[in-house]
Amino acid sequence: MLSLELYAKLYLARRAEEKIREHYGEDEMKTPMHMSMGEEAIAIGVSHALRPDDQIFATYRSHALFLARTDKVEDFFAEMYGKETALLKGKGGSMHLCAPEFGFMGSSAIVASNIPVGLGAAFAKKRQGNGNIAAVFFGDGAADEGSFWESLNAACLMKLPVLFVCEDNGLAVHTPAPLRQGYRSLTKVVSKFNCSLLSSSTTDVESIYQLTRQAIDLITDKKIPCFMHLKYYRYLEHVGVNEDFAAGYRSRKEFEEWLKVDPVKLQRQKLLRQGVTEADLAKLEREIDDRVERSLNLAQQAPFAEDGELYRSVLAE
Ligand SMILES: Cc1ncc(C[n+]2csc(CCOP(=O)(O)OP(=O)(O)O)c2C)c(N)n1
Ligand SMILES: [Mg+2]
Secondary structure, X not given: OHHHHHHHHHHHHHHHHHHHHHHHHHOOOOOOOEOOOOOHHHHHHHHHHOOOOOEEEEEOOOHHHHHHHHOOHHHHHHHHOOOOOOOOOOOOOOOOOOEHHHOEEEEEOOOOOHHHHHHXXXXXXXXXXXXXXXXXXXXXXXXXXXXXXXXXXXXXXXXOOEEEEEEEOOEEOOEEHHHOOOOOOHHHHHOOOOOEEEEEOOOOHHHHXXXXXXXXXXXXXXXXXXXXXXXXXXXXXXXXXXXXXHHOOOOHHHHHXXXXXXXXXXXXXXXXXXXXXXXXXXHHHHHHHHHHHHHHHHHHHOOOOOHHHHHOOOOOO
């Protein structure tokens, strides 16, 4: 059942980050944390609609996206703790998650740097004629970078199978969009390019899933890129695990409005309306809680990689 599958993914992402919040203060996870909380419906809705051979190029704010695409909870926590048992043996951390075997081609801490890389993959896909697409995720702040505009231009000119996923939380660190952008509306500017354009501010994961399916159809049928503009609210500070409403650049009131349509809560309510019982949901949630707890414990107990590992897989062999 689609709505239940999506809920399980939403709940897993939320729970995993709640666990990080609980333990980050112990200072055993040495990686900076850019949390997904608030953004999960985008990560999960888009990822669920992509096909197995489509590829994802992600940002440093990709916990939910990584978990949705790979379901590798143990590896995820091992990576947070920098341990040998992780997919990248602890060399990636929160900001450089990567699982190419799942089509999760990597995430980068350099704003907008993943966009041209995704474009290259899309170019290869077009040459191979395999019908697959490259989904490139980026924040509204990445649209302040030249490489974003160059990539958008090249993708539209070359008619590449790229899905641009703009996760717009209206902020680059603490600076709101109107203080950074010399235009009034990103979507209005993008609408002048030769690509399809879809836009939404929903936090309903199923709507984002359906929108993404539409985007994939548009890319396939019209043979031009698609730009999806999706609004969300970042619950926590830019980097770190705390709320930051005392910092003065945004208000708790705004947060509370978005909380009313929290993606995890919305989907749970929808399932109850569809006749799924409270007991069934509680059972599912308990299983996920146990999985998260077990993965965290395993990560804590796992060894660090030997010193030489640091020099492996750094350069292509
Ligand atoms: C090229 C580059 N410039 C600046 C930074 C510093 N920086 C890190 S995150 C960030 C804001 C990016 O905002 P956005 O793309 O909207 O992503 P969000 O953090 O809101 O998810 C900036 C400026 C960086 N990492 N890379
Ligand atoms: Mg942003």
